[in-house]
Amino acid sequence: MKEGPSxxxxxALIGDPARANMLTALMAGRALTASELAAEAGVTLQTAxxxxxxxxxxxxxxxxxxxxxxxxxxxxxxxxxxxxxxxGIAARAGLARVRTGPRxxxxxxxxxxxxxxxxxxxxALLRGLDExxxxxxxxxxxxxxxxxxxxxDFGIDLERLERSRRPLCRACLDWSERRHHLGGALGAAILAxxxxxGWARRGAxxxxxxxxxxxxxxxxxxxxxxx
Amino acid sequence: MKEGPSxxxxxALIGDPARANMLTALMAGRALTASELAAEAGVTLQTAxxxxxxxxxxxxxxxxxxxxxxxxxxxxxxxxxxxxxxxGIAARAGLARVRTGPRxxxxxxxxxxxxxxxxxxxxALLRGLDExxxxxxxxxxxxxxxxxxxxxDFGIDLERLERSRRPLCRACLDWSERRHHLGGALGAAILAxxxxxGWARRGAxxxxxxxxxxxxxxxxxxxxxxx
DNA sequence: ATGATGCTTCGGCGACGATCGAAGCATGAA
DNA sequence: TTCATGCTTCGATCGTCGCCGAAGCATCAT
Numbered sequence: 112m113k114e115g116p117s118x119x120x121x122x123a124l125i126g127d128p129a130r131a132n133m134l135t136a137l138m139a140g141r142a143l144t145a146s147e148l149a150a151e152a153g154v155t156l157q158t159a160x161x162x163x164x165x166x167x168x169x170x171x172x173x174x175x176x177x178x179x180x181x182x183x184x185x186x187x188x189x190x191x192x193x194x195x196x197x198x199g200i201a202a203r204a205g206l207a208r209v210r211t212g213p214r215x216x217x218x219x220x221x222x223x224x225x226x227x228x229x230x231x232x233x234x235a236l237l238r239g240l241d242e243x244x245x246x247x248x249x250x251x252x253x254x255x256x257x258x259x260x261x262x263x264d265f266g267i268d269l270e271r272l273e274r275s276r277r278p279l280c281r282a283c284l285d286w287s288e289r290r291h292h293l294g295g296a297l298g299a300a301i302l303a304x305x306x307x308x309g310w311a312r313r314g315a316x317x318x319x320x321x322x323x324x325x326x327x328x329x330x331x332x333x334x335x336x337x338x
Numbered sequence: 339m340k341e342g343p344s345x346x347x348x349x350a351l352i353g354d355p356a357r358a359n360m361l362t363a364l365m366a367g368r369a370l371t372a373s374e375l376a377a378e379a380g381v382t383l384q385t386a387x388x389x390x391x392x393x394x395x396x397x398x399x400x401x402x403x404x405x406x407x408x409x410x411x412x413x414x415x416x417x418x419x420x421x422x423x424x425x426g427i428a429a430r431a432g433l434a435r436v437r438t439g440p441r442x443x444x445x446x447x448x449x450x451x452x453x454x455x456x457x458x459x460x461x462a463l464l465r466g467l468d469e470x471x472x473x474x475x476x477x478x479x480x481x482x483x484x485x486x487x488x489x490x491d492f493g494i495d496l497e498r499l500e501r502s503r504r505p506l507c508r509a510c511l512d513w514s515e516r517r518h519h520l521g522g523a524l525g526a527a528i529l530a531x532x533x534x535x536g537w538a539r540r541g542a543x544x545x546x547x548x549x550x551x552x553x554x555x556x557x558x559x560x561x562x563x564x565x
Numbered sequence: 566a567t568g569a570t571g572c573t574t575c576g577g578c579g580a581c582g583a584t585c586g587a588a589g590c591a592t593g594a595a
Numbered sequence: 596t597t598c599a600t601g602c603t604t605c606g607a608t609c610g611t612c613g614c615c616g617a618a619g620c621a622t623c624a625t
Contacts, residue, residue, distance in 0.1 A: 116428035118421060119358035126350030127613075135345065145572060158614055160573055170431045179571045179622045189426060194345060196420045201343035203414075204397045253480045282505070354583075372602060385584055387603055406592045406601045 124169055125197070129154050130162050133183075134171070138191055139317040140226045142175065142182035188277070191225035195283065221311070221319040224283060227298030228305070228319060232334065236301070237282075237293045239335035246293075252280035254297070262297070265332075266304055272296040305329070351396055352424070356381045357389050360410075361398070365418055366544040367453045369402065369409035415504070418452035422510065448538070448546040451510060454525030455532070455546060459561065463528070464509075464520045466562035473520075479507035481524070489524070492559075493531055499523040532556070 125131055129152040136151040137143060143151070149159035163183060166172045173186045185191050221232040228236060240246040245258030254262075254269075262269055272279055273296075281295030293301070302319075305311040310325025321329060330336070352358055356379040363378040364370060370378070376386035390410060393399045400413045412418050448459040455463060467473040472485030481489075481496075489496055499506055500523075508522030520528070529546075532538040537552025548556060557563070 116425045117355075117358065118362065118424040118428050119353055119355040121353075121424050121428045121431065122349050122358060123353030126346055126348075126353035128344075128346040129613080131344065131346035131349060146570095154613090155615060156572070157574080157616085161613085164573085171427070181572070187430075189423060193420060193423045193427065196416060196423065197345040197348050198343045199416060200398070200420065201345050201348045204348065247480060253474060278509070356583080373600095381583085382585060383602070384586085384604080388583085391603085408602070 121169060121171070124165060124171065125194070127162070128152075129158065130166060133159070133162065133166070134185070134190075134194055136316075137172070137183065137185050138194055138225055139223050139313075140184075142184040144180045144182055148183060185225070188225060192283070195224055217318045217320070221321065222317040223302070223313060223319055224292070224294065226302065227283070227292070227294050228302045228311075229283070229292050230319075232319070232321070232329070233292030235334040235336070236329075237291055239333050240293065242335050246280060252282050252293070252295075254280060262300075266307075267297070267300045269297075272300055301333075348396060348398070351393060351398065352421070354389070355379075356385065357393060360386070360389065360393070361412070361417075361421055363543075364399070364410065364412050365421055365452055366450050366540075367411075369411040371407045371409055375410060412452070415452055419510070422451055422456075444545045444547070448548065449544040450529070450540060450546055451519070451521065453529065454510070454519070454521050455529045455538075456510070456519050457546075459546070459548070459556070460519030462561040462563070463556075464518060466560050467520065469562050473507060479509050479520070479522075481507060489527075493534075494524070494527045496524075499527055528560075 125134060132152040133148045136148060145159055145163055146156060148163065149156045152159060152162070154162075163172065163174075163181075167174055167183070170186050171190055172183045175182045175184075219230050221228065221230045223229065224233070227233070237246070240258065241248045243257075243261075244255055245261050247253050247255050259269060269279075275296055277296045279295055279297050280293060281298065282291040283294035283298070292298070302311075305325065306313060308325070308328075309322060310329055311319050311321045313319055352361060359379040360375045363375060372386055372390055373383060375390065376383045379386060379389070381389075390399065390401075390408075394401055394410070397413050398417055399410045402409045402411075446457050448455065448457045450456065451460070454460070464473070467485065468475045470484075470488075471482055472488050474480045474482050486496060496506075502523055504523045506522050506524050507520060508525065509518040510521035510525070519525070529538075529540075532552065533540060535552070535555075536549060537556055538546050538548045540546055
């Protein structure tokens with residue numbers, strides 16, 4: 112009846128539990144096969160196949176064929192962003208999952224949000240960069256001169272990041288902490304570097320685990336103490 | 339089966355056409371009555387009543403009673419942001435509304451995105467502020483010293499804005515332009531000031547119309563030429 | 566070839582939920 | 596009080612869509 116693109120079909124697509132589970136699983140940033148996604152969603156393969164076809168034709172997912180496998184991943188970062196935003200709203204509405212096991216604790220501590228660090232550690236990272244004046248948070252985020260030097264030393268190729276179309280720093284709202292963590296190209300690069308250095312490791316799911324030494328170094332040079 | 343808040347119920351709520359129409363109507367930032375929303379959605383009053391009750395209990399909407407009327411509005415800016423993000427995805431999926439009338443053109447030109455300016459003019463505004471070095475866009479947005487002085491002269495109380503919890507500048511993705519426009523507290527304040535000055539006027543729907551003089555002044559002191 | 570694996574298509578079943586008519590309950594006006 | 600308006604609740608209907616079993620295609624291995 113009105114104007115603008117119609118959001119209902121897209122939202123309805125996300126609104127089915129099986130599809131939502133698949134999309135959530137893909138927020139870890141890895142590409143998964145149809146069978147894996149069927150298991151994640153708790154449905155049979157033929158049901159999952161139908162769902163995936165619909166998600167793909169709506170361009171929420173893109174597919175890559177490799178032999179007999181079909182690997183699915185989220186098509187664009189903004190899809191991940193919508194999902195993360197929805198989690199924030201769901202958390203406020205009190206729609207936490209019933210099964211809140213030990214993994215849930217690990218998730219709140221440190222997890223992958225599409226391709227950057229989220230959870231307690233993600234929030235501590237942003238606060239640490241702010242307190243160290245490596246990033247200026249004047250309502251929004253910008254790299255300082257000191258920050259520029261620091262990240263070059265830290266082993267991140269800023270020039271390459273800036274040539275991409277993606278924003279360098281982006282404040283991303285954390286559903287578990289209700290505060291911002293660092294997204295954008297820099298956020299992704301930092302997580303990648305943490306893994307390269309062996310300070311952290313990305314698990315099969317979205318959980319990020321720190322090594323003892325990594326935890327120590329992370330707190331020393333990057334993060335703020337937990338508040 | 340997994341972890342984190344479950345997004346499916348929230349997305350399903352947005353995924354019904356009637357509810358989506360109501361939410362879209364509320365993106366204009368005004369509070370509307372149940373009857374008005376029923377008309378927007380094209381359903382009877384009793385159907386709308388049920389929808390609204392569900393949207394409220396999920397905290398997507400808040401209600402305010404005034405006499406025999408119940409005024410509904412979006413509960414938080416992040417709800418509006420999810421809706422705008424969904425529009426972006428829907429636009430990419432090619433789900434434009436069938437009825438693309440003259441109002442659609444007006445909407446693409448200038449519209450309200452929750453409480454700030456969007457559309458061609460909104461994008462031109464952000465680009466103009468950037469080119470004039472009033473806002474620094476180093477991957478993300480921050481007010482410069484020159485910008486701080488400018489907006490004080492322009493009649494915006496920056497100190498008040500900064501005391502609020504809301505971010506001052508925020509890049510908001512525009513579904514029609516596929517580029518960023520300015521949101522956040524400053525974005526909202528600028529739109530309000532444009533209306534105070536008589537340069538622009540907010541219509542009953544989301545359309546923003548500029549006066550001839552307002553259009554001229556807007557282009558002179560704020561916006562960039564249309565690219 | 567033969568079989569195994571990964572995935573898709575088809576058909577039918579079942580359930581959830583969107584819808585509206587009718588009745589009920591408030592609030593405000595005369 | 597009496598009536599009108601705005602909204603909610605109830606009950607019943609009906610369409611849509613998610614689901615799985617079974618069969619059909621691909622691709623790869625032997």
